Amino acid sequence: MAHPLLGKEVSALKGLFGEIRKAEAELEIMRAYLRDSEKFKDANETTSIFVRRVRDVAFRIEDVVDEFTYTLEDCKHGGLATRIKKRIKHAMNWRRLALKLRNVNAELEDAVKKRERYAMPRVLERYAGGSVHHAGSANQTLSFAREEDLVGIEDNVAKLTQWLVGDLEGRSRKIATVWGMGGTGKTTLVDHVIVKVDFDTAAWVTVSKSYKVQDLLTKIAREFGVSIDARNMEMRSLVEVIRFYLEGKRYFLILDDVWEKDVWINIMDVFPSNGTSRIVLTSRKHEVASLATSDCAIKLEPLGEDHSWNLFCKLAFRNNDDKRIPLELEYLAVKFLQKCEGLPIAIACIGRLLSCKPTTYSAWKNVYEDLELQSSKNVIPGVDVILKVSLEDLPFELKNCFLHCAIFPEDYEMKRRRVIRHWITAGFIDEKENQTMEEMAGKCLNELVNRSLLQVVKKNGFGRVKCCRMHDAVRQLALDRAEKECFGKVYEGSQTFSVDGTRRLLIQNSNIGPLSQSGATKFRAIHVFTNYIDINLLRPILASSNLLSTLDLQGTQLKMLPDEVFSLFNLRFWVLEILELKFYLRQ
Incomplete structure (x- = not known):
């Protein structure tokens, strides 16, 4: 006679099968929604809250599906008697998972109803939240092109000037590009050079990320001084007017903050090429820089220590004849510059701020303490606005890879192989036809x-990136976003550490007592960057994170292997070092 518990278990399992299939279909739609929501999630606060709730529900459904898959697979192994025992043993699990799914579905329905209830009328949405496409205004507002404020760009000024004014008698078009991370002074460099160039006509246009070709050409025409009635003019007529105006002239065009190659490719035929012309493109992307004529590309890097110090002195004491920093303020000056990390725009922001304050220790200390309290903890106000634009521009798949790099410690040199393996394990990389996942991950890194967004530290003999790091200002913004989206969080020994549903944990402090007692659960990845960690304190974290897929303890010396590791059925990537023995396992 069949065991009564087995009959109940079979019935519960049939019902759960149907629920799981529905949940998987719902999860697929939710993931698509979250990808698409990158375009509008900041449109207003209501939408942002709804996106967060959908993300949380998606995480919980993912957990239930993974646990169900493992439990079901476990029941298939062994003889008949063993399988029956396992199914009876898992009967409570079936019911628990079914209840979880019902609760999750109810929460999702509640979120949808609330969103409909508090939906903002479309006429108001345009005025809520503002636009995320503000790169142009931010760059221009924070430019610091005063002659006395320019430091560390003399060689690039000479190089760009030579490219632009050299061989003006020859009838040719030359394209120069200036590229680098946000805040390195691309616009400043070009702004400084343009005053040295003498052409018949010139135009400077900042390109919107969401540009339209006709709108861009209209701006260019007006900057050149062409009189047009854009509202009543077709594209063909606009092109003819610009081309006719420029024919036979020596002209100079600057397209500032270009985000893709197509910006130039889509309009290049508008401009006469049989005369003398110079085109300058500034961008954060290498693909745009590749448009340059015969190596006329300049990559701007953060300033070195000496140039950073000189620029800081000039700006902080711009109202003083003596630009030297008083001895009692040197310590704070060093602290400010550590935050700036060589970014000219960061140094400009903080230098200008200090130039309006009394040159006293107490006044400067107050400014520094105020900076410490900013929401973006290690980023100078104003800089985050510029850097955030680069983050918002990332495709959904690439954004996950980027946020993952922020989980490594500050100034950490990330090795190519390790980063790529992490990405693949986490499911960030899709395999495409004729390309392995390693090849696809390599493209993402490039x-x-x-x-x-990443700085190259070392390349191999073939020019391939071997090691890279993330600029501290960029990393802090990435960490803020990672924490906000429950992507990952850093534990640095805080006594009051809140997990709040985060999926990835970076441990940078060996004192994990508070973390061990915080009730941390459902981590999908744990990365430890300390020389030593107490196994007994690590055990409860591993025990409560049974869905863990990555456990990276490389560089952490352990005296023994935690038993809890063998219960991590979802583990796909783990690195352990036990005394002098190194274990590297990849499933």
Whole structure:
């Protein structure tokens, strides 16, 4: 006679199968929604809250589906008697998972109803939240092109000037590009050079990320001084007017903050090429820089220590004849510059702020303490506005790879192989036809470098990136976003550490007592960057994170292997070092 518990278990399992299939279909739609929501999630606060709730529900459905898959697979192994025992043993699990799914579905329905209830009328949405496409205004507002404020760009000024004014008698078009991460002074450099160039006509246009070709050409025409009635003019007529105006002239065109190659490719035929012309493009992307004529490309890097110090002195004491920093303020000056990390725009922001304050220790200390309290903890106000634009421009798949790099410690040199394996394990990389996942991940790494979001530390003999790091200002913004989206969080020894549903944990402090007692659960990845960690304190974290897929303890010396590791059925990537023995396992 069949065991009564087995009959109940079979019935519960049939019902759960149907629920799981529905949940998987719902999860697929939710993931698509979250990808698409990148375009509008900041439109207003109501939408932002709804997106957060959908993300949380998606995480919980993902957990239920993974646990169900493992439990079901476990029941298939062994003889008949063993399988029956396992199914009876898992009967409570079936019911628990079914209840979880019902609760999750109810929460999702509640979120949808609330969103409909508090939906903002479309006429108001345009005025809520503002636009995220503000790169142009931010760059121009924070430019610091005063002659006495320019430091560390003399060689690039000479190089760009030579490219632009050399061989003006020859009837040719030359394209120069200036590229680098946000805040390195691209606009400033070009702004400084343009005053040295003498052409018949010139135009400077800042390109919107969401540009339209006709709108861009209209701006260019007006900057050149062409009189047009754009509202009543077709594209063909607009092109003819611009071309006729420029024919036979020596003209100079600057397209500032270009985000893709197509910006120039889509309009290049508008401009006469049989005369003398110079085109300058500024961008954060290498692909745009590749448009340059015969190596006329300049990549701007953060300033070195000496140039950073000189620029800081000039700006902080711009109202003084003596630009030297008083001895009692040197310590704070060093602290300010550590935050700026060589970014000219950061140094400009903080230098200008200090130039309006009394040159006393107490006044400067107050400014520094105010900076510490900013929401973006280690980023100078104003800089985050510029850097955030680069983050918002990332495709959904690439954004996950970028946020993951922020989980490594500050100034950490990330090795190519390790980063790529993390991305693949986390499911960030899709395999495409004729390309392995390793090759696809390598392309993602190169793209982040080309977007100036990662800095190359070392290349191999073939020019391939071997090691890279993330600028501290960029990293802090990425960490803020990672924490906000429950992507990942850093534990640095805080006594009051809140997990709040985060999926990835970076441990940078060996004192994990508070973390061990915080009730941390459902981590998908744990990365430890300390020389030593107490196994007994690590055990409860591993025990409560049974869905863990990555456990990276590379560089952490352990005296023994935690038993809890063997219960991590979802583990796909783990690195452990036990005394002098190194274990590297990849499933």
